[in-house]
Amino acid sequence: MHAIRRKLRLAVRPAILLLAFALVLFEETVWRWGGALGALLARIPLLAALERLVARLPPPAVFALFLVPMALLLPVKLAALWLIAAGHPLLGLGVIVAAKVGGTAVSARLYAIAEPKLMQVPAFAWARGKVAALLARAHAFLDASPAWQSARRAMAALRERARALRVRLAGAGGGLGLRLAAARRCLRRTA
Numbered sequence: 456m457h458a459i460r461r462k463l464r465l466a467v468r469p470a471i472l473l474l475a476f477a478l479v480l481f482e483e484t485v486w487r488w489g490g491a492l493g494a495l496l497a498r499i500p501l502l503a504a505l506e507r508l509v510a511r512l513p514p515p516a517v518f519a520l521f522l523v524p525m526a527l528l529l530p531v532k533l534a535a536l537w538l539i540a541a542g543h544p545l546l547g548l549g550v551i552v553a554a555k556v557g558g559t560a561v562s563a564r565l566y567a568i569a570e571p572k573l574m575q576v577p578a579f580a581w582a583r584g585k586v587a588a589l590l591a592r593a594h595a596f597l598d599a600s601p602a603w604q605s606a607r608r609a610m611a612a613l614r615e616r617a618r619a620l621r622v623r624l625a626g627a628g629g630g631l632g633l634r635l636a637a638a639r640r641c642l643r644r645t646a
Contacts, residue, residue: 476597492556493564509568514575524561528554 496502509517531554539547566573573579597603 471596474593476603487563488559492560493567496560497564506564506568509565512572514572517569517572518576518579520569521562521565524558524565528558 497506509520512520532551535547535550535554537547538544538550574583
């Protein structure tokens with residue numbers, strides 16, 4: 456019985472690793488980028504007013520408000536499927552990706568604003584605890600994986616090379632280096 460359990464665990468391990476990778480990748484990139492995009496959009500006066508309105512809502516109303524992005528995006532996703540069926544697969548896929556990114560940005564921003572109120576809803580607080588525990592387990596599982604450790608080292612080396620190239624180009628004194636430095640200064644001023 457022990458041998459069967461061990462073989463089953465070895466057979467299932469790649470699928471679990473892939474699922475953990477997908478969860479962590481979603482949390483680390485898509486959700487954070489969506490939150491950053493939502494914060495940028497929150498500078499628009501109309502959206503800032505909507506944020507203030509959300510902050511005044513009672514917890515159950517805020518909880519129900521999370522259904523709005525899904526409801527608004529359903530017709531967009533259906534239109535994307537129609538585009539794919541009509542022979543425009545790249546356009547349809549682009550619409551689906553844009554809808555996912557936009558929906559994630561709205562949801563991440565809404566969550567950032569409403570988390571204190573959402574935690575007052577017992578079902579949400581329970582689910583949040585379960586998701587946090589699942590993400591912690593996924594992180595621990597991945598952090599212990601040699602493949603993940605190797606990928607992290609490779610990404611760190613790639614980031615270091617990109618930083619060194621950026622420094623070299625900025626200090627080159629040539630046109631490209633000056634333009635890159637000016638673009639970075641411009642981005643810092645607007646951010």
